[in-house]
Amino acid sequence: MLGAIVLLCLCVCVSSGPFGRSDGISLDPKVPEEIREDASLKVPALVRKYGYPLKEHRVTTADGYVLTMHRIPHGRDAGNSTAERPVVFIMHGLMSSSADWVLMGPNKGLAYILAEEGFDIWLGNARGTRYSRQHVKLNPDSGADFWNFSWDEIGNIDLPTMIDYALDKANKKRLHYIGHSQGTTSFFVMCSLRPDYNQKIISMNALAPVAYLTNNACPIVKAMAPFSTVIEKLSKVIGVGEMLPISNSKVMRWAGEKLCSDTAMFQEICTNIVFLIGGWNSLEFNRTMLPVILSHTPAGASIRQFAHYGQVTHSGSFRRFDHLGIWNYKIYGTWDPPLYDLSQVKAPVFLRYSLSDPLAHVDDVERLAKELGNLKAKTSIPMTSFSHLDFIWGINAKKLVYDQVIADIRRMEESLFIFHPY
Ligand SMILES: *[C@@H]1O[C@H](CO)[C@@H](O)[C@H](O)[C@H]1NC(C)=O
Ligand SMILES: *[C@@H]1O[C@H](CO)[C@@H](O)[C@H](O)[C@H]1NC(C)=O
Ligand SMILES: *[C@@H]1O[C@H](CO)[C@@H](O)[C@H](O)[C@H]1NC(C)=O
Numbered sequence: 001m002l003g004a005i006v007l008l009c010l011c012v013c014v015s016s017g018p019f020g021r022s023d024g025i026s027l028d029p030k031v032p033e034e035i036r037e038d039a040s041l042k043v044p045a046l047v048r049k050y051g052y053p054l055k056e057h058r059v060t061t062a063d064g065y066v067l068t069m070h071r072i073p074h075g076r077d078a079g080n081s082t083a084e085r086p087v088v089f090i091m092h093g094l095m096s097s098s099a100d101w102v103l104m105g106p107n108k109g110l111a112y113i114l115a116e117e118g119f120d121i122w123l124g125n126a127r128g129t130r131y132s133r134q135h136v137k138l139n140p141d142s143g144a145d146f147w148n149f150s151w152d153e154i155g156n157i158d159l160p161t162m163i164d165y166a167l168d169k170a171n172k173k174r175l176h177y178i179g180h181s182q183g184t185t186s187f188f189v190m191c192s193l194r195p196d197y198n199q200k201i202i203s204m205n206a207l208a209p210v211a212y213l214t215n216n217a218c219p220i221v222k223a224m225a226p227f228s229t230v231i232e233k234l235s236k237v238i239g240v241g242e243m244l245p246i247s248n249s250k251v252m253r254w255a256g257e258k259l260c261s262d263t264a265m266f267q268e269i270c271t272n273i274v275f276l277i278g279g280w281n282s283l284e285f286n287r288t289m290l291p292v293i294l295s296h297t298p299a300g301a302s303i304r305q306f307a308h309y310g311q312v313t314h315s316g317s318f319r320r321f322d323h324l325g326i327w328n329y330k331i332y333g334t335w336d337p338p339l340y341d342l343s344q345v346k347a348p349v350f351l352r353y354s355l356s357d358p359l360a361h362v363d364d365v366e367r368l369a370k371e372l373g374n375l376k377a378k379t380s381i382p383m384t385s386f387s388h389l390d391f392i393w394g395i396n397a398k399k400l401v402y403d404q405v406i407a408d409i410r411r412m413e414e415s416l417f418i419f420h421p422y
Contacts, residue, residue, distance in 0.1 A: 031261045031291060039295035043070050043099050043123075043131065050106050051076045052115065059165040061157050065127040066134035069162055070098045071169075072111055072121040079116035086202075086413055087170045088119045089163060093181030093208075093392075094151075094309075095243070097130050097299035098123035100180065100392045103292050110178070110392075110402050117406055119176075122166040126154045126186070128242070130299040140242070147241020150308035150321050151182055155189025160197055167200065174416070176409050177204045177347075180391055181359065182305070184209040188318075188368075191345040201347035203376070203412035205405045207391040208360040209351050211342065211368045213313040215361035221313055228310025229322055235303045243301045261291050283385060284394035293393065318342065342371040350408050351378045352401060354386040379404065 038046060047054040047070070057069045074082050090111060092100045101111035101123055111121045125131040127149060128140070138146040167175060179187050184206040191198050216222065224231070235241065304321065311322050320337040322328065332338055349372050353365045362380075369378045381400050391401060 039291045061161045064136040068131040070123040072115045075116035085120040087175040089122045091124045091179040091183030095298040099296035144241030147302040150304040155186035159190045180207045192340040195344045198346040204349045211318045212364040215363045217358040225310040225314040228307040232307035284390040343373045346373040348376045354381040
């Protein structure tokens with residue numbers, strides 16, 4: 001993590017130099033053209049480049065955030081029929097974006113695989129990420145007001161808004177949900193604070209599920225946890241609300257190609273930094289893709305999202321953001337923040353976790369499984385070294401995770417057809 005901070009500082013320093021401003025970044029000619037191009041494209045152009053249809057949809061939340069969803073309505077090859085299809089909504093994790101589900105390319109990215117399998121794919125982007133960095137009044141680049149949110153608001157406001165929009169456009173009443181990491185946390189928040197949304201979910205596949213963090217094995221998270229609330233308050237006082245405000249990804253793209261590509265000598269350091277931040281295992285990680293990954297990630301988040309996870313780690317409870325004493329009383333009417341009631345999560349949930357995930361620790365997953373209102377299955381990945389980020393970027397993610405997810409979705413779809421024809 002220290003390494004990561006050093007690299008990021010380096011990047012931020014570099015960004016004020018010639019690389020941040022210019023549009024003509026000099027690229028390493030030895031990096032393959034395919035990789036360079038994928039690193040330079042945003043999600044819509046990247047998906048279209050591979051011959052898949054993509055539509056952008058914008059929706060404004062009740063509190064003014066303008067969110068962008070990326071829809072892949074059908075596939076390119078065997079799944080190219082445009083007939084009506086079941087909807088699958090997919091939600092990314094912390095510091096990530098819709099890019100997670102496509103950046104590994106066709107036959108590897110979950111969005112492409114599901115589109116070929118006959119589903120209508122909607123990729124969400126939480127407030128504050130690269131594609132949802134917009135508000136009707138507030139400016140993300142000035143002051144902290146735009147960043148006054150954690151994953152509580154993402155679950156309580158963004159998810160219901162995006163889900164209602166997708167259902168309306170697709171003319172459906174219910175959909176399948178897949179989330180990774182924070183994409184699962186925010187789902188549990190939604191279903192506990194707004195239980196009416198349970199009925200709109202046919203199935204929920206939780207990849208590397210995170211609700212409790214008592215056993216998380218990241219030393220830095222554990223060390224910072226007791227100070228989360230104070231750090232968050234201080235950051236507000238000095239007017240900073242965004243985590244790592246790298247406002248353009250050119251810097252990361254530059255770092256990815258110059259320092260982390262197959263031909264660069266720092267690749268080993270880069271892979272270790274990714275490991276320290278997110279947890280992966282080298283067997284499952286395709287280093288060639290580092291320039292692409294780093295140009296799309298980190299995709300933006302608020303300091304409060306991290307602070308809220310810090311509070312969960314420290315308190316051992318899955319509960320709403322702790323504004324401290326009197327502020328809690330004003331906002332929630334209680335001195336302590338209220339718990340998220342997981343028994344209210346009545347949507348059918350399939351938990352998929354790995355035995356060596358430092359963030360979604362087995363014991364924390366067990367506790368979550370016991371408290372959920374309608375657990376369908378709890379399945380560990382049959383590879384002990386599989387880790388947190390392997391769920392999205394792992395070389396064998398299709399075989400070890402996605403194929404099982406698809407089987408579950410099909411089974412739930414069939415039972416729906418039998419019991420609740422629609
Ligand atoms: C769909 O794919 C098949 C081959 O798999 C092809 O023959 C057909 O023309 C494609 N249809 C469209 C609309 O692209
Ligand atoms: C920030 O959000 C809290 C609720 O989470 C709200 O009470 C407060 O008024 C907000 N502050 C600003 C400056 O919008
Ligand atoms: C790693 O990524 C490169 C570029 O996309 C690809 O050619 C290669 O087959 C991948 N390696 C593995 C083991 O999947």
